[in-house]
Amino acid sequence: MPHFYPLAHRTLARVRQGATSAALLLALAPVATLAADASAILAAIKGAQIIDLSHMWEGDSPIASVNPPYAFKLDATHAKTRGMFQDGGQLSFASEKMEFSGQHGAPTIDALGHIAREGKLFGGVDAAATTTNDAGIGASGTGSHLGIDSYPVSRLVNRGVMLDVASLVNGNLNPLPDTFEITSKHLQAAAARQKVKIQKGDTVFVRTGWGQYFKGDAKRYIGDNSPGLGVDGAAWLVKSGASVLGNDTATFEQRPPIVKEPKFEVFPVHMQVIADAGVYIIENLDLEGLAKAKAYEFAVVVPPLKVKGGTGSPLRAFALIAK
Numbered sequence: 001m002p003h004f005y006p007l008a009h010r011t012l013a014r015v016r017q018g019a020t021s022a023a024l025l026l027a028l029a030p031v032a033t034l035a036a037d038a039s040a041i042l043a044a045i046k047g048a049q050i051i052d053l054s055h056m057w058e059g060d061s062p063i064a065s066v067n068p069p070y071a072f073k074l075d076a077t078h079a080k081t082r083g084m085f086q087d088g089g090q091l092s093f094a095s096e097k098m099e100f101s102g103q104h105g106a107p108t109i110d111a112l113g114h115i116a117r118e119g120k121l122f123g124g125v126d127a128a129a130t131t132t133n134d135a136g137i138g139a140s141g142t143g144s145h146l147g148i149d150s151y152p153v154s155r156l157v158n159r160g161v162m163l164d165v166a167s168l169v170n171g172n173l174n175p176l177p178d179t180f181e182i183t184s185k186h187l188q189a190a191a192a193r194q195k196v197k198i199q200k201g202d203t204v205f206v207r208t209g210w211g212q213y214f215k216g217d218a219k220r221y222i223g224d225n226s227p228g229l230g231v232d233g234a235a236w237l238v239k240s241g242a243s244v245l246g247n248d249t250a251t252f253e254q255r256p257p258i259v260k261e262p263k264f265e266v267f268p269v270h271m272q273v274i275a276d277a278g279v280y281i282i283e284n285l286d287l288e289g290l291a292k293a294k295a296y297e298f299a300v301v302v303p304p305l306k307v308k309g310g311t312g313s314p315l316r317a318f319a320l321i322a323k
Contacts, residue, residue, distance in 0.1 A: 048299070048320040051289040053205075055106035055214050057314070062218040064250045071099040100314060106214070107246070107284040107315050109304050110274060113137035113146035114311040115267070117275040121146055136309015148310035151280070155244055158203045160300030160319055162290050163190040166209035173291055175209030178220070180227035181254045182206060184236035194296040200241030203300050206233075207287040211248035214284065221250060228254040234269045238277045244302065245273060246282030285317065295321040 055061065061070055075097045082092035116127035121143060130143035138144025166176050168190045176182075187206070191197065198204055206229065213221040226249045229237070234253070237245055251257055253269035265271065273279045282302065290298070299320040304313035 045320065047323065049293075049323045051293065051295065051298075051319045051321060053107065053285050053287065053289070053300075053317040053319060054315065055211070055284060055286050057100070057106050060218065061106055062214060062222040062250065064222055068099065073097055107282055107286070107317060108312055109148070109151075109302065109315055110270070110281045110283075110312045111137065111146060111148035111151070111310060112274055112278055112280070113143060115270045115274040117271040120275065122275055122278040136307075137311055139309050144309070147308065148304050148313045149306050149308050151304045152243075154201075155203065155280075156303055157299065157301050158201070158244070159199065160203045160205065160298045161196050161198055162205045162207055162287060162296050162298075163187050163196075164194065164207045164291055164296065165190050166207050167291060168193055170209075173209065173288070175212055176227040178223070178225040178227060180208070181230040182208070182228060182233045183230055184232050187233055187236055196296045198237070198240040198242055201243045202241065203244040203246070203302060204237055204240075204242040205282075205285060205287055205290075206237075206245070206247045207291055208248055209291075211286045211288050214248075214286070224256060226250065226255040228252055229269050230254055231259060231268050231272060234272050238273060238279055242279060244280045244282065246285050248285045248287045250283060252281050252283050282315065282317070290319060293321060295319065
């Protein structure tokens, strides 16, 4: 037997015995490095529990009013297509047409070309120049690296951390109040309570508990007010080294997304995180499964669609934790 099999077996055993997801990733690294053994890696992954971080895309799903609506309609039905190939009615098929916003759904990720500050995208790129061709971000020849198709491969599977601010504040799984601003003090307290530390490059999720309203109270979910990150809290996350941020509300930052001091700004956190720091934002996550499992550190899979020049993408995100 090749020498890497005992290591693979030990890795799987650690998962079954309750090793953390971070330990799982570290244990997998030697397996891949020494022998690139797909079977061993797959065995370890299958030993983990999968938690779905996505809501369902449906016609009545809540979407922020500034974004295009979601629409789904069958274009071809089995009744229409059966017999069209003159095969005696053996084959039939169905297909659909879909329309959706790249930025808002269940969940979605914002590309770095989505938000500008004072006419500049991340890295000082002229925002207007990137969108003179409506074929997408960078189709003009400027800023093509800021489309969602340039999302880093290294972030497709990453170390994930969830800071459960709702549970910290409420002492239970109830949602935060709709006017609650999450500050750096809340985030630090949640990290200390959960005994986790953000590392450079991490994907970090902040739970408000509002994922419960996505289906349970859609009107409230996209109403005028919702909890979320303030400028102070977002600054702490960026300084801590996060490369991807996400939460369980429609706008990520506190809504209404306006600050008046030191000057008036609309969507200040989006400008701060995306345009200033080059950090991706995920909205509309379902973090309830992680909260119920008290899973604060995990392997997370975030796979945007590879849409050329896209300003964002829908996701089917999920987390892997030890059983």
